[in-house]
Structure formats: C-alpha cells, structure tokens
Amino acid sequence: MNNPSIDIQEYLAEYQSQVIDLILQIQQQEYQISITREDQPDLLEIESFYQKGIGNFWIAVANEEVVGTIALLDIGEEQAALRKMFVAKNYRGKELQVSSxxxxxxxxxxxxxAVHDIYLGTTQQFVAAHRFYEKKGFVSVTREALPDAFPVMKVDSKFYHHTTPFA
Structure with missing residues (x-):
C-alpha cells in the first residue's frame, strides 16, 4: 500500500453496505466479538439515528472504499456519545493517521x-483503542459516571469521558 489518498467525509447512504461490512468484519473476524448486524440496528438507519441534532457520522474513504468510520450520537444536554469508531487493519497506525x-x-x-462532553463505551479487547483514546485526552470512568442518556451497548465494558476543549 503506497499512501493512498484518504478522504474524511460525512456519511452518505451509498456507503451503507461498505460501512456495515467493515464494522462487522472488525468485530466478528478480527476480535471474535459475538455481535451481529441485527444487534446494531443503528447501522441500518445511520441518517435518522446519527445525523441529527449535534450528532453526525463520518467515513474515511480510500480509492472508493470505506476504510474507517466514526460517529457522534446526540444524547442531550450538549453531550454526545462517540460511537462506531472503526478503521480497517491496513489503515491503522501513525503513518496514515486515519483514526486521528x-x-x-x-x-x-x-x-x-458547542458539545461539552463526549462519552464512549468500548470492549476490554480493544486495548490499542484504549491507548489511543487516552492519548487523545479521554479519561477512564465507571459505568455509574455515565449520563443516564448514554446508550450502553451489550458489549461495552470500559468507558471514557472527554471534556472541552476538544483538540
């Protein structure tokens, strides 16, 4: 792979199947997490679920292929949940900086x-992701410290919080 051009853009419906395939491949094959498409109905309605209020969904595209995703879900009170952060294995790391x-x-x-707080939930298996989030200013918090509106996924077991300023 010789440094392809990678475009970060707002999600468009034409990329839905690629988004689902990327996320499921990472969850199921790479990390052996028993989660299905049916467990994630948000993936079938990205526009109405994420792209409203202070929320949105972005994709990283290289050569017409979705290689990364990230979303902010509006949970009210000027707070958001960081969701669906996934990057294809070949696009991870400092060289391409897709995650960053x-x-x-x-x-x-x-x-x-004007979001004040971003929260996220992840699994214990995503150790590299934990290091990434911590380097980016996220602080580990208990499940009890999450706002009531935070949507805990059944696979979430580790939680983080980031406050403004976001940098």
Missing amino acids: RLLYQAFQWAKEK
Whole structure:
C-alpha cells in the first residue's frame, strides 16, 4: 500500500453496505466479538439515528472504499456519545493517521456544535483503542459516571469521558 489518498467525509447512504461490512468484519473476524448486524440496528438507519441534532457520522474513504468510520450520537444536554469508531487493519497506525483524522473531524464538529462532553463505551479487547483514546485526552470512568442518556451497548465494558476543549 503506497499512501493512498484518504478522504474524511460525512456519511452518505451509498456507503451503507461498505460501512456495515467493515464494522462487522472488525468485530466478528478480527476480535471474535459475538455481535451481529441485527444487534446494531443503528447501522441500518445511520441518517435518522446519527445525523441529527449535534450528532453526525463520518467515513474515511480510500480509492472508493470505506476504510474507517466514526460517529457522534446526540444524547442531550450538549453531550454526545462517540460511537462506531472503526478503521480497517491496513489503515491503522501513525503513518496514515486515519483514526486521528476521524477523531479530529468529530472534535471539530463537537466544537462547532458547542458539545461539552463526549462519552464512549468500548470492549476490554480493544486495548490499542484504549491507548489511543487516552492519548487523545479521554479519561477512564465507571459505568455509574455515565449520563443516564448514554446508550450502553451489550458489549461495552470500559468507558471514557472527554471534556472541552476538544483538540
């Protein structure tokens, strides 16, 4: 792979099947998490679920292929849940910075929308993701510290919080 051009853009419906395939491949094959498409109905209605209020959904596209995703879900009270952050294995790491660019896009959006807090839930298996989030200013919190409106997924067992400023 010789440094393809990677475009970070707002989600469009034409990319839905690629988004679902990428996320399920990482969850099921790479991390052996027993989660299905049916367990994630938000993936079938990205526009109406994520792209409203202070929420949005972005994709990283290289050569017409979705190689990364990230979403902010509006949970009220000027707070958002960071969801669906996934990057294809070949596009991870410092060289291409797809994860950093996706998170930067979400942080810029959060600034523009006057979001005060971003929370996220993840699994214990995503150890590299834990390090990434911590380097980006997220602090580990208990499940009890989450706002009532935070949608805990059945696979979530580790939680993080980030406050403004987002950088």
